[in-house]
Amino acid sequence: MSTVDGGALVAEELRVTAGEHVILDGISLLAEPGLVLAVTGPSGAGKTSLLWTLTGLMRPAGGTVTFAGNPVGDRDDAVAKGIVLIPQDNGVAASLTAYENIQIPLLVTGCPAVDADERTAAALDRLDLTGQADQLVEELSGGQQQRVAIARGIAMRGTVLLADEVTSELDAANREKVLELLHAEAWRGAAVVFATHDPDAAASCDRQLHLVDGAAEYIGR
Numbered sequence: 001m002s003t004v005d006g007g008a009l010v011a012e013e014l015r016v017t018a019g020e021h022v023i024l025d026g027i028s029l030l031a032e033p034g035l036v037l038a039v040t041g042p043s044g045a046g047k048t049s050l051l052w053t054l055t056g057l058m059r060p061a062g063g064t065v066t067f068a069g070n071p072v073g074d075r076d077d078a079v080a081k082g083i084v085l086i087p088q089d090n091g092v093a094a095s096l097t098a099y100e101n102i103q104i105p106l107l108v109t110g111c112p113a114v115d116a117d118e119r120t121a122a123a124l125d126r127l128d129l130t131g132q133a134d135q136l137v138e139e140l141s142g143g144q145q146q147r148v149a150i151a152r153g154i155a156m157r158g159t160v161l162l163a164d165e166v167t168s169e170l171d172a173a174n175r176e177k178v179l180e181l182l183h184a185e186a187w188r189g190a191a192v193v194f195a196t197h198d199p200d201a202a203a204s205c206d207r208q209l210h211l212v213d214g215a216a217e218y219i220g221r
């Protein structure tokens with residue numbers, strides 16, 4: 001398994017708005033390499049908005065996001081810094097195969113073809129999807145599609161992995177497997193942030209940032 005020379009992802013005093021609506025106010029976050037940070041909170045608490053802000057998809061109205069001490073700008077800048085997002089809606093292309101959904105982003109980000117093939121096969125294997133490699137994503141179940149999205153995110157081998165509700169459609173066995181994979185990503189050296197509704201899943205993480213009414217508190221060490 002390759003490792004990354006990761007830095008910390010740090011958000012300070014984030015204020016995130018949508019028009020007049022204040023989604024997050026004064027949120028600070030530390031995601032350290034080697035650890036899995038759970039972001040919890042009720043539906044609408046702002047978990048997705050927080051992850052989108054960390055990866056440059058939403059621009060904060062106030063506050064800062066830095067990686068390894070350098071400001072995170074737009075999405076392209078976040079990608080260049082190795083900040084990988086597995087989105088809540090999976091974001092997989094229905095008309096491509098499972099294999100293509102993982103391989104193409106690797107090729108687009110400059111991974112040599114031989115390495116892309118090796119990483120794609122390995123990621124499919126880790127999610128028990130080798131048998132579905134050549135199936136179109138639209139032919140897969142919701143849980144299988146979610147696992148393709150996770151395989152794609154893991155194959156990117158990011159410095160930071162932001163995983164948004166990635167166990168919501170999985171059975172208990174697959175949920176356990178995915179939690180193990182998130183911890184394996186941290187052991188590889190990534191800083192992992194996992195947004196979840198699931199208290200048991202959150203309890204398995206190293207630390208928990210709980211969002212309520214746009215504010216946050218840390219639970220755990």
Ligand SMILES: Nc1ncnc2c1ncn2[C@@H]1O[C@H](COP(=O)(O)OP(=O)(O)OP(=O)(O)O)[C@@H](O)[C@H]1O
Nearest residue numbers: 018021023041042043044045046047048049050088
């Ligand atoms: N583009 C937007 N325009 C207006 N309101 C928005 C926008 N994006 C998010 N919101 C609002 O911000 C709040 C937080 O939404 P967000 O999706 O971040 O919450 P969440 O904690 O991820 O919720 P869930 O657990 O249901 O996915 C919600 O009230 C939502 O309606």
